Amino acid sequence: MAGKKQFPNGSWQYVFKKKGVLDKPIYLTFSTEAEGDEYAARLDALLSRGIVPAEHQQQERVLTIAELVREYERDAHPSAKDRGNFGTIIDKHGQVPLTELNAAWVDAWITEMKRLDKLAPATIRAKVGALARCTDWGMRKGLLTMPDHPLRTLPDGYSQYTSADSAIAGVRREDIERDRRLERGEYEQVLAKIEQGFLDRKQRPFALEPKSAYRCLFVLAVETAMRLREMFTLTAEQVDLGRKTVFLEKTKNGSKRQVPLSSVAREVLQAYLTDVGSLAPGAPIFPWWDGDTSSLNAVSDKLSSEFAEIFEQAICPGLRFHDLRHEATSRFFERTKLTDTQIMKITGHKSQRMLMRYANLRGTDLADALW
Known part of the structure; x- marks a missing residue:
């Protein structure tokens, strides 16, 4: 319930506090107690449901990557994996203004992850994906604009090391696609x-x-x-x-x-x-x-x-x-008549490309199916 007190001039001040909903108290003044009580009842009912009316929401400008990530983590509940990636992104680039998130910055960031950090391609894709999802949310909320969305328009193979990347980094990191399956026995x-x-x-x-x-x-x-x-x-x-x-x-x-x-x-x-x-x-x-x-x-x-x-x-x-996830996926192909789409529904893969990475079909089994 809102707290209230009367000023010497006869007006009434109401204070609204709600942990986890309001970042800081809301102070409102009314001419009469009846008017204040009526408004307080409506606002208390909304706050109890976790709803903050637009006129009382904080209108802070989000200016940097760190500020955008903070808002995203508070409102969108990203995965634990994305949260982990945000930590390293913020450590190095948290103060980068959102206005600088263009194709040139993204390309330079990816080059840095290869040549300086020497990260594996899968790790690079995970970090780029995390920031892409964060900026997707930010654009929906009107916190930034990215007309060409450079995190979503990267070419295939962007995370792979070029000859120049390998020469400067002193190492060539490559994707290692697992194809291990259970052998007989x-x-x-x-x-x-x-x-x-x-x-x-x-x-x-x-x-x-x-x-x-x-x-x-x-x-x-x-x-x-x-x-x-x-x-x-x-x-x-x-x-x-x-x-x-x-x-x-x-x-x-x-x-x-x-x-x-x-x-x-x-x-x-x-x-x-x-x-x-x-x-x-x-x-x-x-x-x-x-x-x-x-x-x-x-x-x-x-x-x-x-x-x-x-x-x-x-x-x-x-x-x-x-x-074992590769083994199970491959068995769906080998032992059932399920379609690719049906198998994707079971495994949870979002694309045909990812599904195929898990379908490690044995050449000997495929040979048996031939004439």
Whole structure:
């Protein structure tokens, strides 16, 4: 509720404060208490819903990249990956005026990331993409104008190193497209290692507890093409075994999707959920994450590292957990009659090009399909 006080001249001052909604208090003066109470009731009702009327919104000018990013992070909820990229962008270029964001500046920035920072092409694309999404939002909000949008009109291959880039940087960074898939017998070897229940380490064995969680995560990855984070953050409410689906509310690219479950995926999930028993509403079904978004990266790194050890000790050299997404995507092509569009709906890829990066079809299998 607004605070109020009467001045000696008979007018009334009202003070409105709302943490998380108003950056600073709103002070309004009315001739009569009745008039003030009526207005205060309407404004309090809006503020309680997180709505700030246009006439009371801060009209601060956004002049630099850092200021634009700050507004974007406050209002648009960018992904954790984009937030991480913004940190390094602001450190070096936060004070660059928005009026300088033209093709020449973007080209110079990309050259700097190659020749001075020696970043991998994928990292360069991630940073450019993050800033592009931020400026998209800024233009919709009228905070800047970019008629030719130089972050969106870059040529194909802009992140690749030229001969001049490599000569000056002293290194040639290249995209490394993974094509590792499960070889014959490796699926069973991994399950056997998980069933063993521990990892051999120098000090003492590391227990894989509970074994059923590691087994379920591995099988789901191979059967569904879900990403590691999409799986270890699953709650019971997202799993609908009756409808044979898992609903992902927020994914890496920010979109929602429903993932169909094969009979194998349903079986392993049913067994695991039965083993777990009752869960608190909204609680993750897997034991590694406590629901704190600030720990997502740490949990991802921990599980990736543990599975790398599992694969190594299961005699699956060079296999990484993310390779299982390639394996699952390739299996959709090899074992089903689904169209490319249908497979993209399952995997969540936004373009045909990205889908093809994950479809590592074996030449021997393709040869068998020939005359």
